[in-house]
Each structure stands twice: as structure tokens, then as C-alpha cells.
Amino acid sequence: MHAVQNVFGGAADNYDAARPGYHEGLVGEVLRYAGPGHRTAVEVGAGTGKATVLFAAAGVEMTCVEPDPKMAQLLRANAPEVSVEVCAFEDWSPGDRPRDMLLAATSWHWTDPVRRWDLAAAALNPDGIVAIFWNPVGVIDPALHADLARVNPRDTDLASGFGVRAGDWDEAYGMWPEAELEKDPRFGDVTTVRFREEISYATADYLKLLDSTSTYRLLDPAEREKALAAVGDIVDRHGGVIHLALFTDVCLARKARPTFGPG
Numbered sequence: 001m002h003a004v005q006n007v008f009g010g011a012a013d014n015y016d017a018a019r020p021g022y023h024e025g026l027v028g029e030v031l032r033y034a035g036p037g038h039r040t041a042v043e044v045g046a047g048t049g050k051a052t053v054l055f056a057a058a059g060v061e062m063t064c065v066e067p068d069p070k071m072a073q074l075l076r077a078n079a080p081e082v083s084v085e086v087c088a089f090e091d092w093s094p095g096d097r098p099r100d101m102l103l104a105a106t107s108w109h110w111t112d113p114v115r116r117w118d119l120a121a122a123a124l125n126p127d128g129i130v131a132i133f134w135n136p137v138g139v140i141d142p143a144l145h146a147d148l149a150r151v152n153p154r155d156t157d158l159a160s161g162f163g164v165r166a167g168d169w170d171e172a173y174g175m176w177p178e179a180e181l182e183k184d185p186r187f188g189d190v191t192t193v194r195f196r197e198e199i200s201y202a203t204a205d206y207l208k209l210l211d212s213t214s215t216y217r218l219l220d221p222a223e224r225e226k227a228l229a230a231v232g233d234i235v236d237r238h239g240g241v242i243h244l245a246l247f248t249d250v251c252l253a254r255k256a257r258p259t260f261g262p263g
């Protein structure tokens, strides 16, 4: 997926207006895990700043790496206090200032799977941490979910039956980084946390949310309009409001200190 870096700019305003943010407990959890003194972060694929503003408000000194110029423009407007570098993570370097934390909010799956852990390790101080998270949603009403799935197969991943474990939505995608981190000797103390809340959208706002997702951005415009209209009809027939379970699933890991065996 890493080759497609300018998918979201075409719907940057819808993205910023309609995409949900992250659970209010996220920042405290990440900073607690990181430990005292961890105050600098590089954020990979910061988009319009939905996670950025939360960490910046907690006093984290943020460097945001975002390749899409339209997303970066909104990011600068939303978070004027952070440093923004308009490039892909693969083209960014920490220079002589490795950071305490690497954050990636709904973006790690866009980075190069071959290079990203080398780049993450190089971006971090010896006791640095990674916090990689997503905010998947699921349709709460099984009847509405079934209707959406019937009319529009692209909504089948909005599951109405939820698991209990962080990352359990990911079987079909292979994005969740826990297994890769467990295997990588440069990282340890792998921990996952799930937050859950509920969020409701009127039809028009739900269509903006869908329009900002890569699944819909990658359709040709006529097909996208048709798919969105079909979803809109269904949601309207179910009362014009859709109630979603909104998860913030986070995977944390600490850069392992090198261990030196005897002689």
C-alpha cells in the first residue's frame, strides 16, 4: 500500500470534517507506557492532525511527517504549534535528533513493509517507544449492517459482531503490527490496549466519512457516487442515523536495549 501517498488529499476537507478522532484515554496511556522524560515524537502520516492535536495538547514536541500537501495544509491550520515535513516516512530522517516516541495513527499500513521497522528503530532514542494505532468502526445494529453488506460489499468490513481484543478487526488486512514487533529483536515489551466508545452520524455525515476512506477514494468518481448513493438510501431507510462502535486500538512496544552476553 505504501506506493499510494496522495489518496486522501482529494477528500481532505471531508476527511477533516467527518473522520472520527481517537479516544480521550489514548494519550495518557501512551505517555504512561513511555515513562517520564519521553517528550519528543515523530508522527508518521499525521494527515489533518486528528491524533497530533491530542499529543501536542499534552505537551509533546511533535514532528509530523505527511506526504500529501493538502492534508499537510489542514494539519498546519489545525496544529500550528507542530513541525510539519511534507514527505513520506521513507524519505524522512531524524538527523542527529532521534525522538522519544514514534506515533502512527491509521497510517502505518501505508508505509513500506520492508523498510519501516529499520526506519522506526533509527528514528528512536535507545529507550524510545512506538505507539501504532487505528480507530476502526463497526455498525452496532445487525439489521442495518446486514442491509449495508447486501447492497454494498465495501461495507462488509464494518462488522456488527465485535471481538474483545485490540486488532481483532484486522484478519483480512494484515495491518496490525503486534506479530511483526514480537518477532523483531530490536523491540520488546509489546503491549496492546483497546478503547471503545460510540458515535452516531446522520446520513450526509456518514457519506462524508465513507468518501474520505481509501476504499472509496480509489473508486472512479462515477462508481463512487453510485456506491455512496446506495449506502445513503439504506441509512435513510433505517431512520437517517447510523450508530457506530468506535474503537481506538493501540499497539505499544519499547526499543529493546542491546544485551551483552558474557565474553
Ligand SMILES: C[S@@+](CC[C@H](N)C(=O)[O-])C[C@H]1O[C@@H](n2cnc3c(N)ncnc32)[C@H](O)[C@@H]1O
Binding pocket: 002, 004, 005, 006, 007, 008, 019, 044, 045, 046, 047, 048, 049, 050, 051, 065, 066, 067, 068, 071, 087, 088, 089, 090, 104, 105, 106, 107, 110, 111, 112
Ligand atoms: C488514513 S490517513 C490517517 C491520517 C491521520 N493520522 C489520522 O489519524 O486521521 C493516512 C495518512 O498517511 C499518509 N501516508 C501515506 N503514505 C505515507 C508514507 N509512506 N509515509 C507517511 N505518511 C503516509 C497519507 O497521506 C494520509 O494522510
